[in-house]
Amino acid sequence: MAQNEVRVSGFGGQGVIMAASIIGKAASIFNNQFATMTQAFGPEARGSSCSAQVVISDDQILYPYVRNTDILVAMSQEAFDKFFPEMRENAVLLYESDLVKLCKLKPGQKSYGIPATRLAEEMGRSIVTNIIMVGFFAAAGGAIGYEAVRKAVEDSVPPGTEKLNLKAFQTGYEYGAKLLGKGGAA
Amino acid sequence: MKANPAGVLTGAHFFDGDYACAEGAIAAGCRFLAGYPITPSTEVAERITQRFPLVGGMFIQMEDEIASMAAVIGAAWGGLKSMTVTSGPGFSLMMENIGLAAMMEAPCVVVNVQRAGPSTGLPTMVGQADIMQARWGSHGDYAIIALAPNSPQEAFNHAITCFNLSEKYRVPVLFMMDEVIGHMTEKVVIPPADRIEVVPRTLTAKKPGQYRPYDAAGGWVPEMIQAGDGYNIHTTGLTHDERGYPQMTAECQEKLIKRLTGKIRENASDIIMVDESNLDKADVVLVSYGITSRVAQAAVQQARKEGLRIGQVRLITIWPFPEKKIAELAGKIKGFVVPEINAGQISYEVERCAAGKCLTRHVPAYGGAVHDPGVIYDAFKEVLHAGKTQTVR
Numbered sequence: 001m002a003q004n005e006v007r008v009s010g011f012g013g014q015g016v017i018m019a020a021s022i023i024g025k026a027a028s029i030f031n032n033q034f035a036t037m038t039q040a041f042g043p044e045a046r047g048s049s050c051s052a053q054v055v056i057s058d059d060q061i062l063y064p065y066v067r068n069t070d071i072l073v074a075m076s077q078e079a080f081d082k083f084f085p086e087m088r089e090n091a092v093l094l095y096e097s098d099l100v101k102l103c104k105l106k107p108g109q110k111s112y113g114i115p116a117t118r119l120a121e122e123m124g125r126s127i128v129t130n131i132i133m134v135g136f137f138a139a140a141g142g143a144i145g146y147e148a149v150r151k152a153v154e155d156s157v158p159p160g161t162e163k164l165n166l167k168a169f170q171t172g173y174e175y176g177a178k179l180l181g182k183g184g185a186a
Numbered sequence: 187m188k189a190n191p192a193g194v195l196t197g198a199h200f201f202d203g204d205y206a207c208a209e210g211a212i213a214a215g216c217r218f219l220a221g222y223p224i225t226p227s228t229e230v231a232e233r234i235t236q237r238f239p240l241v242g243g244m245f246i247q248m249e250d251e252i253a254s255m256a257a258v259i260g261a262a263w264g265g266l267k268s269m270t271v272t273s274g275p276g277f278s279l280m281m282e283n284i285g286l287a288a289m290m291e292a293p294c295v296v297v298n299v300q301r302a303g304p305s306t307g308l309p310t311m312v313g314q315a316d317i318m319q320a321r322w323g324s325h326g327d328y329a330i331i332a333l334a335p336n337s338p339q340e341a342f343n344h345a346i347t348c349f350n351l352s353e354k355y356r357v358p359v360l361f362m363m364d365e366v367i368g369h370m371t372e373k374v375v376i377p378p379a380d381r382i383e384v385v386p387r388t389l390t391a392k393k394p395g396q397y398r399p400y401d402a403a404g405g406w407v408p409e410m411i412q413a414g415d416g417y418n419i420h421t422t423g424l425t426h427d428e429r430g431y432p433q434m435t436a437e438c439q440e441k442l443i444k445r446l447t448g449k450i451r452e453n454a455s456d457i458i459m460v461d462e463s464n465l466d467k468a469d470v471v472l473v474s475y476g477i478t479s480r481v482a483q484a485a486v487q488q489a490r491k492e493g494l495r496i497g498q499v500r501l502i503t504i505w506p507f508p509e510k511k512i513a514e515l516a517g518k519i520k521g522f523v524v525p526e527i528n529a530g531q532i533s534y535e536v537e538r539c540a541a542g543k544c545l546t547r548h549v550p551a552y553g554g555a556v557h558d559p560g561v562i563y564d565a566f567k568e569v570l571h572a573g574k575t576q577t578v579r
Contacts, residue, residue, distance in 0.1 A: 021371060025200040028373040035200075037371040062483035063559065064370055 002058045004143045005066040008133075009051035009083050010075025010096070015130030018156070019073070020052035022134050026144050026152035027056040033144075036064045049078045056143055071141045073133060074100050075116070094133070094140055112140045114175050120168065128168035131157070135172025140180055146173060187386050189213050189346075191379035193241045201374040203341040203367040204229035207297060208237065209376060210345025211269055214384050216295070217243040218268035220257035222250055222276060225309045226365040227299035230271040251276035255283035255296070262292040263421065265387070265412030267349055269295040273365075274303040277316055277323070284358050285324030286423045288446065291356040291400070291408065293387065295348045298360060299368040300476075302527070302553025312365040313553040314476055315528035320360045321505050327443050329450035331457055332360040332505040334475040338372045344502065350385040351457060355449055356407050362504060364527070366477040366556060387412075394418065400442075401428040406449035454506040461500035462511075468497025470569050471515055473524045473536050475501040477556055482525055484559035489566045496566060504532065512539035521545030521569035525562050527553055545569050 008020040017039050028035035039052040053066040068088040074080035074095045080102070087093065090108040097113030105111055114136045120129040131153060138149035150169060157165040193212040201209070208230045211219075219234050235245050244266075248254040254270045261268035272280060277298045287294055298320070302313035320332045331351050335341045341363060348359040390397050390409035399419045402408045408428075411417045424432040425439045450457065465471065474482050479500045489496050497519070499511060512522070512535075521544045524533040533548035540546050549565045551557045 021200065024371060029198050029200055035372065037200075038366070038369065061372075062480045062487075064366065064477070064480065065556070 004056045004070045005068060006054040006056065006071045006073070006141070006143065007051060007066050007069045007083055007086075008054070008073040008075075009049070009079030011078065012048050012050045014050070014075050015127070016050045016075065017052050019130040019134050019137075020054050022131075022149065022152045022156050023137060023144070024054045024056070025156060026138075026149040027054070029155070030148035030151045031144050033058055034061050036061045038064055049076065049082065051079060051083065071137070071143055073137060073141075075129075075133060077101060092141060094136055096133070112136070112176065112179055114172065114179075116172065119171055119175070123164075123168060123171065125164060125168075128165060131165045131168040132172035132175075135169040135174075136176040137172075138169075139173045139176025187384055189379040189382035189384050190215060194379040194382060195376050196378045197376060199374045199376065200371055201338050201342075202229060202369055202371040203335065203338040203363055204299065204369065205233045206338040206342040206374045207335075207345045207361065207363065207368075208233035209374070210342040211295065211349065212237055212241060212243070213342075213376070213379070213382055214346040214349035215267045215386075216269050216349060217241070218245075218258070218261040218266040219243070219270065220246045220248050220254040220261070220268070221270045221272065222248055222254055224273045224276045226301055226368045227271045227273045227276075227297060229368070230297055230299070234271075251279035252283060255280040255287070258294045258296075259283060259287050259290060259292040262287070262294045263290070263413050265414075267293070267353070267387075269297060269349075271297040271299070273299050273301050273309075274313070274316055275306060277319065281319070281323040284330070284360075285326060285328060287358040288324065288328040288330060289423050290421045291446075292358070293352040293356050293410075294358050295345070295352055296358055296360050297345075298362055300362060300364045308554045310365070311554040312477065312527055312556060314364050314478065314526050315531065315553060317362065317504060317526070317528065317531040320362055327447055329447045330358050330360055330505060331355065331450060331503070332362050333459075333502060334362045334364075334504050335367055335502075336476055336479045336500070337367065338370060338374045340502070341367060342374050342376065346382060346384065347459075350383070353385040353387055354407070355453065355457075356410065357450065360505075362476070364476045370477075398428045399430045400426060402445060406445060406452065450506055454509075457503060457506060458508050459502040460508050460511060461498070461502060463498045464495070465497040465499070465515065467495050468515075468518075469495045469520045470566050471497040471499055471519050471522050472562075472566075473499050473501065473512070473522050473532065474526070475504060475532070478525050478527060478551075481556045481559060482562050485562035485566065488559070488563050494566055494570065501532070507532075507535045507539070509535075509539045512536055513541065516540035516543040519544050521547060521572070523547050523549060523562065523565045523569055525549035525551070525557050525565070527551045527556065545572055
């Protein structure tokens with residue numbers, strides 16, 4: 001049974017929960033898999049640390065929490081410091097390269113960085129940072145493909161913002177594809 | 187009858203349990219919610235406030251939970267399918283009026299997304315410790331129905347079941363979700379309206395003057411009217427006769443209480459839903475509900491891998507409790523393992539029904555987190571290797 005345990009983390013206001021929700025929706029609604037999303041419900045106001053978990057599986061998910069992270073998305077230093085110890089041996093780390101300074105990972109672990117906030121600012125809208133990260137996840141995470149995640153983005157964002165968000169998704173995806181040497185986007 | 191398509195969002199959604207519960211309620215025909223926001227149930231009310239304007243429903247944010255429950259009873263008598271939504275502290279405040287709803291036989295649904303208590307406890311974190319309160323929280327003898335979903339999909343499906351049972355038996359039905367189920371997001375498939383069965387209110391065909399509001403005509407459940415239809419009737423929290431008039435006698439009390447409790451007890455087999463598996467050759471049977479029933483699967487899988495024979499009874503209906511099922515199993519197995527996020531509640535029911543014929547091992551968790559599956563696995567082993575009938579705590 002293929003199962004991926006994903007943690008999306010950052011600080012409140014970065015759209016961490018939204019990003020996790022899109023990933024979960026991509027798997028369960030648009031990729032014919034099962035997905036369970038849970039989130040830390042603390043006093044997560046803007047600026048404090050925030051994380052959400054998504055378990056993605058080909059089979060029904062019983063235990064709903066992440067125990068060993070397969071894919072960690074870290075959008076802040078605090079989030080990285082807190083969650084990298086629970087990464088599996090061959091886990092993938094996707095991080096905001098302007099905000100996270102990596103410490104040494106284990107030999108089997110892979111890491112891919114993207115300056116998502118800067119790319120969003122270059123688009124004139126820093127609010128789409130999380131969607132750029134989601135695009136990067138589709139390219140470099142290895143859990144769910146381009147088409148399903150793209151549909152989930154389109155289905156999740158507020159009406160009227162689809163064009164902007166899909167552009168942000170494409171930006172993140174292409175950055176990831178290039179980094180992995182996959183060539184152009186699908 | 188089939189659901190009104192106006193309220194049914196047919197399709198596949200990625201919803202948390204709270205949203206799914208709200209959609210289930212609307213699909214079931216709920217058009218009135220009175221409540222006071224409280225974590226972790228707020229998203230149910232939030233969703234309702236977004237959706238009610240589109241389907242002609244009414245939401246009132248009340249001054250507190252006492253008033254919320256009172257408004258729900260009023261709306262029920264006014265002819266609407268009505269509900270309220272809360273968590274532990276609010277549930278405590280609702281208790282008096284839940285008793286009133288039981289006494290007045292007002293069909294309604296109370297959703298309790300359980301967090302850890304007592305008192306304010308852990309507002310954002312899980313608990314399952316309101317289970318006995320659901321059954322016994324209001325004073326006096328009465329009976330209610332309570333259900334516990336274990337996924338957002340079931341939060342949708344069984345919100346509908348709650349409304350259907352409340353109409354069928356004219357009783358408050360308590361939907362005992364927990365924080366994890368409420369806040370967990372998964373795929374929820376909402377079928378077309380013509381695939382959703384809803385129970386309409388049984389209104390009387392009798393004319394004003396002939397109709398007696400608490401005359402069950404030899405059955406268990408009297409027919410209802412709705413306020414404003416021209417029936418001058420009386421309903422009260424006092425002990426009452428078939429006309430609804432106060433009748434302060436032991437005879438009237440006995441007759442009324444026997445019917446109020448009997449309508450649930452005698453129809454238990456119609457009401458109770460359990461999910462059973464691998465009971466045939468089981469040595470140990472896991473009894474669980476809500477999120478704990480899913481967490482425990484990790485322990486069951488590990489135990490089965492090692493050849494242990496673990497059966498399962500997952501409670502969808504918590505009250506009335508499936509007494510017969512537990513009693514029947516008790517004679518055949520070594521013991522029950524009952525994990526709950528409390529210090530012992532349903533385990534007492536299991537122990538009572540097992541009546542000394544096998545072991546009952548409660549596995550506590552005290553709130554704020556789900557069980558570590560390892561402690562449930564250890565309990566399986568402990569029961570298998572324990573002496574004959576001692577209670578293991």
